[in-house]
Amino acid sequence: MSGLDSLYQQLILEHSKTRSGGDLANLPAAATGAPGTGQSYTGQSHQLNPICGDEITLRLSLGTDGDGQAVTEIHWDGDGCAISMASASILSEMAPGMSPMSLRHTIDHFRELMRSRGKLEADEELLQDAAALAGVAKYPARVKCAMLAWVAAEDALRQAEASQGVPQAL
Amino acid sequence: MTMVSTPAWGDAQVSALDDDEVRRIRNDFPVLEQEINGKPLVYLDSGATSQNPRSVLEAEQEFYEQRNSAVHRGAHHLAVEATDAFEDARATVARFVGVQDDELIWTANATAGLNLLAYSFSNASVDRAAGGAERFALKPGDEVLVTEMEHHANLIPWQELCRRTGASLKYIPLDDAGALRLEEAARLLTPRTRILAFTHTSNVLGNINPVDVLVRMAREVGALVVLDACQSAPHLPLDFKAMDVDFAVFSGHKMLGPTGIGAVYGRSELLNAMPPFLTGGSMITTVTMEEARYLPAPQRFEAGTQPISQAVALAAAANYLSETGMHRIALREAELGQRLVMGLSAIDGVRVLGPGPGEERTGLAAFDVSGVHAHDVGQYLDNLGIAVRVGHHCAQPLHRRLGLSASTRASTYLYTTSEEVDLLVEAVAQIRPYFGVTASGVAS
Numbered sequence: 001m002s003g004l005d006s007l008y009q010q011l012i013l014e015h016s017k018t019r020s021g022g023d024l025a026n027l028p029a030a031a032t033g034a035p036g037t038g039q040s041y042t043g044q045s046h047q048l049n050p051i052c053g054d055e056i057t058l059r060l061s062l063g064t065d066g067d068g069q070a071v072t073e074i075h076w077d078g079d080g081c082a083i084s085m086a087s088a089s090i091l092s093e094m095a096p097g098m099s100p101m102s103l104r105h106t107i108d109h110f111r112e113l114m115r116s117r118g119k120l121e122a123d124e125e126l127l128q129d130a131a132a133l134a135g136v137a138k139y140p141a142r143v144k145c146a147m148l149a150w151v152a153a154e155d156a157l158r159q160a161e162a163s164q165g166v167p168q169a170l
Numbered sequence: 171m172t173m174v175s176t177p178a179w180g181d182a183q184v185s186a187l188d189d190d191e192v193r194r195i196r197n198d199f200p201v202l203e204q205e206i207n208g209k210p211l212v213y214l215d216s217g218a219t220s221q222n223p224r225s226v227l228e229a230e231q232e233f234y235e236q237r238n239s240a241v242h243r244g245a246h247h248l249a250v251e252a253t254d255a256f257e258d259a260r261a262t263v264a265r266f267v268g269v270q271d272d273e274l275i276w277t278a279n280a281t282a283g284l285n286l287l288a289y290s291f292s293n294a295s296v297d298r299a300a301g302g303a304e305r306f307a308l309k310p311g312d313e314v315l316v317t318e319m320e321h322h323a324n325l326i327p328w329q330e331l332c333r334r335t336g337a338s339l340k341y342i343p344l345d346d347a348g349a350l351r352l353e354e355a356a357r358l359l360t361p362r363t364r365i366l367a368f369t370h371t372s373n374v375l376g377n378i379n380p381v382d383v384l385v386r387m388a389r390e391v392g393a394l395v396v397l398d399a400c401q402s403a404p405h406l407p408l409d410f411k412a413m414d415v416d417f418a419v420f421s422g423h424k425m426l427g428p429t430g431i432g433a434v435y436g437r438s439e440l441l442n443a444m445p446p447f448l449t450g451g452s453m454i455t456t457v458t459m460e461e462a463r464y465l466p467a468p469q470r471f472e473a474g475t476q477p478i479s480q481a482v483a484l485a486a487a488a489n490y491l492s493e494t495g496m497h498r499i500a501l502r503e504a505e506l507g508q509r510l511v512m513g514l515s516a517i518d519g520v521r522v523l524g525p526g527p528g529e530e531r532t533g534l535a536a537f538d539v540s541g542v543h544a545h546d547v548g549q550y551l552d553n554l555g556i557a558v559r560v561g562h563h564c565a566q567p568l569h570r571r572l573g574l575s576a577s578t579r580a581s582t583y584l585y586t587t588s589e590e591v592d593l594l595v596e597a598v599a600q601i602r603p604y605f606g607v608t609a610s611g612v613a614s
Contacts, residue, residue, distance in 0.1 A: 002553070003207070003553060004549070004550065004553040007549065008546075008549075008604075008605070013605060013606055017606070051561065052544070052545050052560065052561045052562075052576060053561060053562050053566070053569075053575045053576050054543075054545070055575075079575055080543060080545070081543035081544075081545035081546045082542075082543060082546045082605065083545075083546075085543075139549070142545070142549070145545065
């Protein structure tokens with residue numbers, strides 16, 4: 001695979017077009033649950049890459065799942081390159097069902113992978129489709145594109161937990 | 171390729187640089203000899219920063235090896251040599267843009283130059299007592315007029331100046347093709363307009379604004395005219411005196427010079443009435459513990475140790491351009507600009523911003539590839555060794571006006587070959603198929 005083809009894998013190009021979860025603009029404003037009522041809680045984050053103008057607004061909802069909590073859905077609205085849009089689409093497909101801790105763990109690994117300049121191997125079990133973004137790590141100028149939605153999700157998760165009054169894990 | 175319209179700066183006596191001359195010129199630029207991703211570098215980002223010929227690199231090295239010293243102080247031999255080199259450089263660059271030596275102030279770049287002007291006017295606004303500086307003072311009710319196509323460097327300093335002084339910022343809007351709406355300019359220029367600041371040629375559109383028309387309108391209402399010549403000084407023969415602007419700025423690194431040097435031109439009587447911006451060493455006559463008196467321009471605006479070797483190298487760049495011939499360079503780039511706009515706009519789904527084929531344009535073209543983000547366009551081209559600029563090019567309001575958040579820009583210079591332009595056009599034609607975008611712009 002040429003350098004360019006490893007960056008723009010078919011899976012990435014498909015996600016950049018289908019944009020799973022990219023329907024935030026069509027949804028009503030989030031109904032945020034009141035603390036202690038067991039409703040779902042949402043956090044919303046807007047992230048901008050001032051270098052290229054890529055932009056995303058991402059909303060993440062948390063709900064109860066058995067004994068614990070889990071991400072119930074992610075919706076976003078964004079404008080940007082194939083890498084940033086595909087990355088948001090992949091994340092919105094994989095995050096629902098994850099516990100906050102597991103999502104944080106996944107985000108941390110993804111960030112480490114992106115910053116490795118290609119030296120780290122992707123944990124494919126953990127990253128699922130996002131492992132296809134591993135090629136981005138060799139293009140330092142594009143790492144921010146790939147990270148945009150993940151940074152937004154991390155921030156939205158923090159807000160969702162804060163609105164719930166849950167002590168936040170660091 | 172025939173020139174469709176004769177530009178204002180056209181001169182029937184000279185011809186455009188031809189391909190053979192350009193190939194010889196390329197031998198003077200070491201950086202162009204390299205390969206990127208196994209392909210010869212095709213450098214089409216001179217609008218962001220230009221490359222340096224050997225004579226410029228050698229001038230800087232020669233200065234450090236033979237004459238390095240502080241200038242305008244010290245009585246020793248090297249200090250005299252360095253001062254002479256520094257002031258000779260000023261004279262060379264002043265001549266290059268048609269102004270007197272004492273009307274050219276060194277700055278770090280065009281951005282620093284525009285900030286120098288804005289902060290000097292700001293200082294005049296808070297200290298009206300300064301002799302003769304009242305004419306630069308702004309107050310509520312006054313207006314600063316810019317255009318919707320400005321680079322952020324010729325917008326934000328004026329936003330901030332207005333915020334500090336209570337003056338209002340207005341702008342000349344663009345039509346759908348990106349041209350200035352001159353009828354709006356006529357309406358917006360009123361006796362309240364104190365400053366008209368506009369770019370000579372847009373770094374995105376590649377158009378050339380009608381300086382003469384705008385200067386005439388500004389004169390009628392007594393507004394000061396600030397010209398952003400950052401994109402024109404490297405590419406068009408300029409004579410700021412003949413253009414009758416009050417101030418102009420440009421950057422060295424866009425005209426074959428090093429980074430860290432640029433200049434402000436100001437009419438002598440204005441510069442000497444303006445309060446200084448940066449203060450400190452080298453710009454004073456008498457200093458007491460209570461106050462200081464300032465030297466006339468240009469030293470008045472050159473506090474602290476200046477970019478001396480950079481000035482010397484910039485003069486070498488100006489000499490290189492003059493010896494090649496600015497008219498010939500401008501004609502050559504106009505041809506390349508036409509080659510770009512014709513080639514790119516013939517590609518399905520590609521929209522070139524600014525003047526269309528056959529209309530006056532400099533040697534650059536920014537374009538949108540429908541269905542493919544500029545960042546991805548730039549990545550595809552980089553893979554082929556083609557260097558272009560992607561993003562908003564420091565002109566967010568302009569992109570917003572054109573309904574875009576980003577574009578891809580190819581910009582040429584005197585060392586760009588016709589083949590390089592053709593390589594770009596051929597590569598751009600492959601981009602939508604590569605990303606799986608169909609003719610209608612909808613993903614397949």
